[in-house]
Each structure stands twice: as C-alpha cells, then as structure tokens.
Amino acid sequence: MSQSAVSLVLNNPATTRVSAARKERIISLLQQNSRLGPSGCRKSWNLGYVTDSCQDLSHPFYRHSLLGVEEGAGSNHYNLILECFRGRELHLLRKGKVDGLVVRSGPALEYLQTVPEKIPLVLLNCATPVLDCDIVMPDxxxxxxxxxxxxxxxxxxxxxxxxxxxxxxxxxxxxxxxxxxxxxxxxxxxxxxxxxxxxxxxxxxxxxxxxxxxxxxxxxxxxxxxxxxxxxxxxxxxxxxxxxxxxxxxxxxxxxxxxxxxxxxxxxxxVHFMGKLAVELLLRRLSDRDRPFVRISSAVNLCQRGAKISFPSSDSHRPETVKEIQ
CATH class of the missing domain: 3.40.50.2300 (Response regulator)
Incomplete structure (x- = not known):
C-alpha cells in the first residue's frame, strides 16, 4: 500500500483516484488505529466548548465548569477549543475543526437548531428535547x-x-x-x-x-x-x-x-464533575452514534458555609439518574 494512496484518502475520503477496494482497506486500517472517526472523516482530536458573553469565566461557577470539560478532554488525549458565541455563527462548525461540542450556552443552542450542519454535542446545564443530543443537568x-x-x-x-x-x-x-x-x-x-x-x-x-x-x-x-x-x-x-x-x-x-x-x-x-461527565457522554457518542440519548441529573448538596448538611433524604421523589429522552 503506497504512501501516496494513504495520503489521498486522508485528505479526501471521497477521492476517486484510489480504487474503492483499496480505499475501503485504508479506511478500515486507519479506523482501527483511531485515525478516523466512524463516518470515515478524519479525526481532528479537538473538542469544542461553547459559552456566551453572559458567562464570566473568571467567576468560579463558570471557571470550574470549564476546568471539568478541559480535564475530561485532556485525559482522553483531546485538545479543547473554546468559543464564545456572539449571535451570528459558530466557527467551530467549520468542517473538520472539532469532532464534537459541549454546549453551555442558550443562545448557541438556539442557533444550532437553525443550521444544517449536524455535529455530535452534549448540552451542559441546558435542557431541551428539540435537539437530538445528550444532556447533563443538576438534579x-x-x-x-x-x-x-x-x-x-x-x-x-x-x-x-x-x-x-x-x-x-x-x-x-x-x-x-x-x-x-x-x-x-x-x-x-x-x-x-x-x-x-x-x-x-x-x-x-x-x-x-x-x-x-x-x-x-x-x-x-x-x-x-x-x-x-x-x-x-x-x-x-x-x-x-x-x-x-x-x-x-x-x-x-x-x-x-x-x-x-x-x-x-x-x-x-x-459543576467540575458535570463538565467531566459531559465530555464522557460526548466521547461515548462519538464511538457509538446510535445509542439512545440520555439526560443525566447530577446530585446537588445543601451546604452551609461550604459544609454539607446531612438530613433524611427524599430519594423517592427525585428523577431517575439516567433518563432516556428519545
């Protein structure tokens, strides 16, 4: 198998300059070595994290959420690209820039409903059944x-x-x-x-x-x-x-x-745990795009001056930890 044939397929999986049989073999070998995603498109090894101007990343609440996403991506050998959505377009949607998105922005979520480009994504601290995606929310x-x-x-x-x-x-x-x-x-x-x-x-x-x-x-x-x-x-x-x-x-x-x-x-x-969990769900989606979509509710604790308060729980009234939404 020549280096030029592999290069042609890497740069353009739809190329006709390589026979169908050889191209199928090249793609199969590359997928086995995690060079290509399930669709045959080249993996970027980048994940996107989308916020908006309403979120001040110097605030601990938003910063720890970002750190959780960053830690989840890094531990799986992915880079993380941050974009602040400003109401017009998402540059991360450009072909091949990222393999998937963690979206923590309501305006960006609304925008994604209008664009033809479809990309695996997880909503973090947002919830809507309109998009086909996984959701991580507080309980x-x-x-x-x-x-x-x-x-x-x-x-x-x-x-x-x-x-x-x-x-x-x-x-x-x-x-x-x-x-x-x-x-x-x-x-x-x-x-x-x-x-x-x-x-x-x-x-x-x-x-x-x-x-x-x-x-x-x-x-x-x-x-x-x-x-x-x-x-x-x-x-x-x-x-x-x-x-x-x-x-x-x-x-x-x-x-x-x-x-x-x-x-x-x-x-x-x-929120740090929720960020890591969002990345975990996104990576599961990238490896199995046909699995059912889920919403995961992350535990919330009542605290006084930073210390958790213990008292009888009411677990029977809480939603399921994992709930299918499609």
Missing part, C-alpha cells in the same frame, strides 16, 4: 426536596419561593424545574408555600428594587414567610440585603461559601 427536583425537607425538619411552616418568569431563562429549564417542584415538595411535607416569579423586565434590569419591594410585602402580610428559597445566589443575597435575619436558601453556588452569612444556605452543584 433540580432533588435539590428543592432537600431544601424543603431541611426547613420542615426545623419546624418551619411558611416558606416562600422566589424565581424568575420563564422568559428570563428560556434556554435552560433549571429555573422552571425548581419552581414547578416547590409546591409538590411543600404539599408532601404539609407546609404552606407561596411562589413568586419576577417578571422578565425586573429580573434582567432591576432585580434589587423588585426583590426589596416583594420582601417588604411578604413581611407585612398576615402570615409572613419564615424562610425563602431562591432560584439563584444573586436573588438570595438580595433577599438577605432586604431582610438580613430571614433564613434563605440559594439555588446555585456562590463565590465564597465559607464567608456566607450563617442563615444563608446554598444548594451546591458540582
């Missing part, structure tokens, strides 16, 4: 049951939930899954729960004023809440600013859990 349902279980164990009866209207986070069902689970968890533990969703305008431009007004209304009501669960850490800090003594549970990680106020608890996602 939002289990997280809310943890929070409500903790408050019930402390003897609290009146709990408020503060979220954002769906338009504020239309690319991710994290917020929706949390507030949809809240009334179910309150009913299970026999608690009086009330949920409030900030309208999109207030959530995106003036959350501090809107939350301060809402907390004032709560505290002056005949039956004020004894604790508040919020969808994210920002809202929790704003609730604390409006009423420092109100027990508050934040729905995602903060920058400095060790110095958080004693009555501010956090539902902590292991």
């Amino acid at each position: 939002n349902r289990g997280a809310i049951f943890q929070a409500v279980s903790y408050l019930a164990a402390r003897g609290l009866q009146r709990i408020a939930f503060l979220g954002a209207a769906p338009d504020y986070s239309r690319y991710s069902c994290n917020y929706a899954e949390r507030w949809q689970t809240f009334p179910e968890a309150c009913a299970y533990y026999g608690l009086d729960g009330q949920a409030e969703l900030l309208p999109p305008a207030a959530a995106s431009t003036a959350p501090a004023g809107a939350i301060a007004s809402l907390v004032s209304v709560w505290l002056n009501s005949p039956r004020p809440p004894q604790a508040v669960i919020t969808v994210n850490y920002l809202y929790a800090r704003l609730v604390q600013a409006a009423c420092p003594g109100l027990l508050t549970i934040a729905g995602d990680n903060n920058q400095d859990q060790d110095s958080a106020a004693e009555n501010l608890l956090v539902l902590v996602q292991d």
Whole structure:
C-alpha cells in the first residue's frame, strides 16, 4: 500500500483516484488505529466548548465548569477549543475543526437548531428535547426536596419561593424545574408555600428594587414567610440585603461559601464533575452514534458555609439518574 494512496484518502475520503477496494482497506486500517472517526472523516482530536458573553469565566461557577470539560478532554488525549458565541455563527462548525461540542450556552443552542450542519454535542446545564443530543443537568427536583425537607425538619411552616418568569431563562429549564417542584415538595411535607416569579423586565434590569419591594410585602402580610428559597445566589443575597435575619436558601453556588452569612444556605452543584461527565457522554457518542440519548441529573448538596448538611433524604421523589429522552 503506497504512501501516496494513504495520503489521498486522508485528505479526501471521497477521492476517486484510489480504487474503492483499496480505499475501503485504508479506511478500515486507519479506523482501527483511531485515525478516523466512524463516518470515515478524519479525526481532528479537538473538542469544542461553547459559552456566551453572559458567562464570566473568571467567576468560579463558570471557571470550574470549564476546568471539568478541559480535564475530561485532556485525559482522553483531546485538545479543547473554546468559543464564545456572539449571535451570528459558530466557527467551530467549520468542517473538520472539532469532532464534537459541549454546549453551555442558550443562545448557541438556539442557533444550532437553525443550521444544517449536524455535529455530535452534549448540552451542559441546558435542557431541551428539540435537539437530538445528550444532556447533563443538576438534579433540580432533588435539590428543592432537600431544601424543603431541611426547613420542615426545623419546624418551619411558611416558606416562600422566589424565581424568575420563564422568559428570563428560556434556554435552560433549571429555573422552571425548581419552581414547578416547590409546591409538590411543600404539599408532601404539609407546609404552606407561596411562589413568586419576577417578571422578565425586573429580573434582567432591576432585580434589587423588585426583590426589596416583594420582601417588604411578604413581611407585612398576615402570615409572613419564615424562610425563602431562591432560584439563584444573586436573588438570595438580595433577599438577605432586604431582610438580613430571614433564613434563605440559594439555588446555585456562590463565590465564597465559607464567608456566607450563617442563615444563608446554598444548594451546591458540582459543576467540575458535570463538565467531566459531559465530555464522557460526548466521547461515548462519538464511538457509538446510535445509542439512545440520555439526560443525566447530577446530585446537588445543601451546604452551609461550604459544609454539607446531612438530613433524611427524599430519594423517592427525585428523577431517575439516567433518563432516556428519545
């Protein structure tokens, strides 16, 4: 087998300058040595990681997610190429640039629904059944049951939930899954729960004023809440600013859990692990493109000042660890 024939097939698997039988043998040998992907296209040994301008990679929450993806790629001898999607196109989709994508960007996800190019991808912290892909998400349902279980164990009866209207986070069902689970968890533990969703305008431009007004209304009501669960850490800090003594549970990680106020608890996602898991799913997809698509829910732990809180779990109310979505 000549070097020139191998070179021709490597550079253009569809070439007609090499006989079909010889080309098939070359491709078979190269696939056995991991030089080509299952489709016969040359492997780039690159994976793409897509974010957007809303994510500040200097923030620990996003940085640790990236580090998890990078570690997963590197341990499997892949390079990682980062692209910040800015609303027009994804350069990583150019032919042969990457073998697959880990997408942690709602706008990029929306863009991918419109382009003809199809590439193996995994959604990280985004969830939608529109794309044929694997999904890695935090266990939002289990997280809310943890929070409500903790408050019930402390003897609290009146709990408020503060979220954002769906338009504020239309690319991710994290917020929706949390507030949809809240009334179910309150009913299970026999608690009086009330949920409030900030309208999109207030959530995106003036959350501090809107939350301060809402907390004032709560505290002056005949039956004020004894604790508040919020969808994210920002809202929790704003609730604390409006009423420092109100027990508050934040729905995602903060920058400095060790110095958080004693009555501010956090539902902590292991975003580093989730990043590594996303790469693992992507590599499995590259080696077996016909396997069923799955959504994996990663455990969330209720923590106080960085320390995990132990209490009776409600595993029977949590979603399956692995759920087929197609």
